[in-house]
Amino acid sequence: MEITRLTPAERRVWQAFPLGEGVDFRESADEDPATGAAWGPERTVRAAVLRVLLLNGPSRDGEIAGLKLWGARITGELNLKYGRVGHPVRLRSCYFEETPDLYGAQLRILALNDSVLPGLTAGHLHVDGVLRLTCCRITGPVRLAGAQVSGAVFANGSHFGDPAATEPPEEPVLQLNHADIGTDLWAPGLVAHGRIRLNGATVGGQITLDDARLSAPGGHALEAETLSVGTDVHAMRLCAHGRVDLRGARIGGQLNFAYAALANPGGVALRVSSCVAGEMWLREAKPVVGTVNLRRAQFDVLYVPPEVWPDEVKLDRLTYGSLLPHLPAEERLPVLERERAGYVSYSYEQLAGAYRTAGDEAAARTVQLAKLRRHRRTLPWYAKIWGHLQDATVGYGFRPMRAAGWLLALLLIGAVAFALHPPRPLKSDEAPDFNPFFYTLDLLMPIIGFGQEGAFAPRGWYQWLSYLLVITGWTLATTIATGITRSLARQ
Template sequence: MDIADLTPAERRVWEAFPLGEGVDFREGADDDPAAGASWGPERTVRAEVLRALLLGGPVRDDGIAGLKLWGARITGRLDLKYGTVEHSIRLRSCHFEGAPDLYGARIVALVLNDSVLPGLTAGNLRSEGVVRITCCRIRGPVRLAGAKISSGFFANGARLGSPDETPEEPVLQLNHAEVSTDVWAVGLTVHGQVRMNGATVGGQVNIENAVLSAPGGTALHAETLVVGTDLNARGIHARGRVNLSGARIPRHLSLTRSRLSNPDELALRISSCVIGELWLQEAARIEGTVNFRRAQVDLLHVPPEVWPEHVRIDGLSYRVLAPHRSAEQRLPLLERETEGYLPYSYEQLTAAYRTLGDDAAARTVQLAKLRRHRRTLPRYARLWGYVQDAAVGYGFRPMRAGGWLLLLLCTGTLAFALHHPPALKPSEAPGFNPLFYTLDLLLPIIDFGQESAFAPHGWYQWLSYLLIATGWVLATTIAAGITRSLNRQ
C-alpha cells in the first residue's frame, strides 16, 4: 500500500508500527467506544490499512514492530483469514464496524480490551500468546472453536450477545479449543450460550460472578471439558441449563454462592464427571432438576437446603459428604430421586457417615433404606416388615427389643401371679415365683428351675409359648446389637 494513499490518522499508525509504538486517539478517560460510529476522520482507520501492516508492513532493525492502537474507529472488516501475523495485535478501546476474521490465522497475540465489536471469528486460530477480550462489548458470536492458545484466554467483564435478541448459535464458542494456561472470565455477561464442550484447559477456568442467560436453553455447554486444576464458578448466576457432563476437574468445582435456575427443566448436569471437590456452599436453592448420575466426587459439599425437588443421583459416588448434618436432614434427598427407590444411594450415604465415624447416622440410613424398600413389596411382605420395624427396627434398634422384653416380663409376671400353673411333681417342685417363671420362659440361656417344674394349661399355656418364641427373637437381637457395639469399639 502506498503511504500517499493514507489519511493523516492512518499515517500516524503506519509510522508507529515499525517501532512498536502506540497511537492513542482517545480524547479523555471517559471516551466510550460504543459511540465510535460518530467519530470523525481524525480517528478513523481503514481495516485494509491494518491488514497491510500486519501481513507485510514496514519493519526496522532497531525496533520490534507491533500494532498498538487506542480509541480508533476501524471501518471495513479486518480480514486475516489463514494469514500469518508475526507481530502482536493490540486494538484497545476501538470501535469496529465489521467483525474481524482471523479464522485459521497464526498470530503472536491478540488484545481487544474495552473495544466494541459486532462479532469475532477466530476458529482454528493459532496464538503464541494471549487472546484478550477483557471488558469488550460484542453483540454477535465470538467464534474460537478449535483454537489453540499457547498462553491464556481472558474475557473479564466482557459483555457478549444482546438481551433483545435470541442468538441462532452459541455466543461464546470455545468448543474443542486448547488453552495452555487459564481461561479467565471473572464478571463475564453472556446473553446466549457459552460452549466449551471438548475443550482442554491446562490451568483453571475462572468464571466467578459471571451472568449466563439462556432461559429455557443451555447457558453453559461444557461436556467432556478437561481442566488442569479448578473450575471456579463462585457467585455465578445461570438462567438456563449448566451442562458439565463427562467433565474432568481434578481439584475444585466451586459453585459457592451460585444461583442456578431453569424451572421445570434440567438446571445442573454433572453426570459421568470425575471431580476432586464439588462445592455448593451458600448457594441458592437450585430451581430445576439436577443430574449427578455416575459422577465420581471425592468431597461433596452440598447443604441439604440447596438440593431441588427432583434429583437424579443413580450411581453418584463420593467419599466425604459435607457439611456434617444429621441423617434425618440428608435422607429426604433420597426420596426425591425421579427413578424411585435406589438401594445404592442409601449404601453410599451410609458409607459417607461411616467415613466420618458417625455410626449412629449410618444405622439410621440403613433403617430408612429398609423402610423405603418395604414400599416396593407385596402387601403380605409389607406386613411382616412392619412387625420387624416395630419390634427391633429391622435389627438397627436393638435396645427397642429390651423394651419389649420388659413389657412381656411384666405381662407374664402379672398373668402367672393371678393364676399359678400347677406343678408337674408337687412333692419335688420349688415354691412358685411368677417373676422368675416368666424369666425362665423369656430368656433361653437362663434356668431358674421354674419352667421345668410347672406346666400351665389353657390360654396360659399359649401365653407361655408366646413368651418363649418372642424371648428367643428379642434376646438374640439384643445380643447381636451388643456384639456390633463391642466390635465398633
C-alpha cells in the same frame, strides 16, 4: 496498496507500525466505543490497510514492529484467514463495522480490550501469547472453536450476545469447544446473553467465572461437557438462568459454586454427572431452582448444605469421601427422598460411609435404618409386615435394645400374671416348686430350659397367654438373630 492512497488517519497508523508505537484516536480515556458508528474520517481506518500492515508491513532495523491502536473506527472486514502474523496486534477501544475473520490465523498476541464488534470468527486460531477480550461488547457469536492459545484467555467484564434479543440465539455466543488454553480462562464479571460452549476444551490452569451472569432461559447457559481443567473452576456468585452442564468434566482441584444462584425452572439446572473433581462447593448458594444431576460423579469433598438441594435430584452412584458441613443424619436424609429414580440403595450407603469416615457411627446407623425403611416401601405386603416387625422390635438390628425392652416387658407381665394365678402341675409329686419368673422366662426363651414349662399346664386365658409368650419369644429370637447377622455383615 500504495502509501499515497492512505488517509491522514491511516498514515499515522502506517508510520507508527514499524516502530511499534501506539496511535490513540480517543478524545478521552473514558470514551464509549459503542458510539463508534458516528466517528468521522479523522479516526477511521480501513481493515484492508491493517491487513497489509500485519501481513507485509514495513519494518525498520533495530525496531520491533507492532500494531497498537486505540479508539479507531475500523471499516470493512479484517480478513486474516489462515494468515501468519509475526507482530503483536492490539486494537483497543475500537469499533468494528464488520466481523473480523481470523479463522486459522497464527498470531503472537491479540488484544481487543474494550472494543465493540458485531462478532468474531476465529476458529482454529493459534496465539503464541495471550488472547485478550477484556470488557469487549460483541453482539454476534464469538467463534473460537479449536483455538490454541499458549497463554491465557481474558474475557473479564465482557458482554457477549444481544441483550435486546427476546430469545436466546440458536448459535452459542461464545464458542471455545475443543479449544486448548495453556494457562487460564479468566472471565470474572462476564455477561452472556446466550449459550457459552466449552465442550471438550482443555485449560491448563484454572477457569474463573466469579460474578459472571449467564442467561439462556430454557437452554444451556454453560455447556462444558468433557471439559478438562488443570486446577480449579471458580464460579463464586455465578448467576445462571439456564442449564449449567459439566457432564464428564475432569477438574484437578475445586469446582466452586459458592454463593451462586442457579435456576432452570422445569429443567436441569446443574448437571455434573460423571464428573471427577477434587472438591465441589455450593457453600451458601441459593436454593437451586430445577433438577440437580450428580449421577456417577466423584469428589473427595462435597460441600452442599441441605437447603441448597432442589425438590428433585439425581444422585445414583454419586461418590464422595467427605460431606460438609457435618450435620445430623436427620437433616441429610430428606434429600435422598427426592431422588427422581426412587429408592437408590447406593445413595444411602454412600451417606453412611461419609459419616463413618467422619467417625460418627450413630449417624451412620441412622442412615442405614432409614435405608431399610425406604426399601420396605418397595416390597410386597407380606414382606412389609415382616419388615415392620423387625423395625418395631430391633430396628432392623440397629436398635438392639428394643428387643431387650420387649422381652423385659413381657417377662414382667407373665411373671405377675402367673404369680397371681399359678398353673396346676402336671404331676404333683414330681413337679418342682413353681417360680413365676422362671416359668415365664422358659416360655419366652426357646433355647434355654429351666424345667418349669414342661411341669405346669395353665388353663383358660392363661393358657392363651402362655401361647402368646411362646410365639412372641420365637419371633423376638428370630428378629434378634437377623439383626445380629446384619450387624456382623456390616462389620
